[in-house]
Amino acid sequence: MESIPLTWEEVARVHGRKIYNFAYRLTGNADDANDLVQEVLLRVRKGLADYQPGSFEGWLWRITRNAFLDDIRKRNRRLTTPLPDEVDRWDLASTAGADVEYTRVSLGDDIQKALLELPFEFREAVVLCDVVGLSYDEIAMAAAVPIGTVRSRIHRGRKMLRGILE
Amino acid sequence: MTHPSELISAYLDGELTASEAGQLLSHLASCGRCAAEMEDTQRVRAAVRSLPVLDLPVGLVPEADAELIPLHHKRGVWVGAAAAIVVVVISVAALFAPAPASVSVEDLSSRFGARLSLDPAFGPAKVIMPEWEALVDEE
Numbered sequence: 297m298e299s300i301p302l303t304w305e306e307v308a309r310v311h312g313r314k315i316y317n318f319a320y321r322l323t324g325n326a327d328d329a330n331d332l333v334q335e336v337l338l339r340v341r342k343g344l345a346d347y348q349p350g351s352f353e354g355w356l357w358r359i360t361r362n363a364f365l366d367d368i369r370k371r372n373r374r375l376t377t378p379l380p381d382e383v384d385r386w387d388l389a390s391t392a393g394a395d396v397e398y399t400r401v402s403l404g405d406d407i408q409k410a411l412l413e414l415p416f417e418f419r420e421a422v423v424l425c426d427v428v429g430l431s432y433d434e435i436a437m438a439a440a441v442p443i444g445t446v447r448s449r450i451h452r453g454r455k456m457l458r459g460i461l462e
Numbered sequence: 463m464t465h466p467s468e469l470i471s472a473y474l475d476g477e478l479t480a481s482e483a484g485q486l487l488s489h490l491a492s493c494g495r496c497a498a499e500m501e502d503t504q505r506v507r508a509a510v511r512s513l514p515v516l517d518l519p520v521g522l523v524p525e526a527d528a529e530l531i532p533l534h535h536k537r538g539v540w541v542g543a544a545a546a547i548v549v550v551v552i553s554v555a556a557l558f559a560p561a562p563a564s565v566s567v568e569d570l571s572s573r574f575g576a577r578l579s580l581d582p583a584f585g586p587a588k589v590i591m592p593e594w595e596a597l598v599d600e601e
Contacts, residue, residue, distance in 0.1 A: 308523045316518045330522055337523060404513040411510070425475060426510040432477045451471035454506045461506070 304341040307356070312337070314428055315360055321423045322364055324412045335363045353430060354437025361420060361438055368416075410460040418453035425450050465489075465496050470503050 315336050319329035339359050347355060411419055417439070424430045424438060432450075436443045469486045472478050478486065490497045 312523045313515075313518045316522075317516050320516055321513065326519070330519060333518070333522060407509050407513055422510060426507060427513060432472070432475070447472045447477070448468050450475070451468045451503070454471055454503050454510075457510070458502050458506045461509070 304337060304344055307340050307344075308337055311356060315356075318357075318360060318423055318428050319364070321408065321411055321427050322419060324408055328367075332360075332364055332367065335367070336360045339363060351434060351437050353434045357424060357428070357430065357434065357438035358440065365416075406461065407457075410457050413460050414453055414456055418449050418456060421446055421449035422453040422457070465493065467496060467499055470496070470500050471507070474500075474504055474507055 312333065316329055316333050319332035319336075320326065323329050323332065336356075336359055339362075340356065343355075343359065411423065414422065420439060421435055424435045425432075430438070432443050432446045435446045435450075439446065441449075466486055466489055469478060469482055473483055473486050490500060
């Protein structure tokens, strides 16, 4: 049976990096990925008390995708008002490793841009499969869709990517 | 002819049953279109999987940072060694100081402590870790 992290700190240690990579590939930028990781871990912290034993991965990624979708909804509402000045909200980019990180990120620029052109459902399925490494079962649980839908979304998503990259 | 193209990705991901995989492979043997699609899909899949794995920004989730610093016990040993050297240096300085009455060990410790807090580049906590790791690895 799958072992379940007992505390949110353990979730942060074990899954933080994966959540960040998912968030980055879904949003395409570090600031939004940072926000999403923090929001997800906040929700995990609140939700762990009510967690029912089952697929922890499915539960975690469902929280992650819901946090992302909620953020998109909030942004869409906010678009009618001027954006706040967020220049110094995250000063992480000025750390010593920023250049190295930028180089690593830019290596996959074309693929990242292509990913961002996919409709959310397809991008999510492809990223969960190819970046996070979830099984189709786990993706089905995270997205709350039948496994046949996951199969179709992943294949169609890859087909769309091919069209964009060519 | 029905082309089972949606089985292609699932096949590459190891998500087909044996009978589905057999069905797809026998189809591919006689369908150039699906065989080409298999190759294209494999390329795209490999491209996405080749995206660099990014590290969690340091400080974003302090609880996760501990994972990135696996040398806690080694650092403890070296900080202890550095502190021992500092004690020896201070003691020797106190012994050979020209005016021992005006500069006590407590004064030196106090000044040293003040410098530690004022100059972050000075002191055992800032010794470059990679060199230490190399030293430890050689042992």
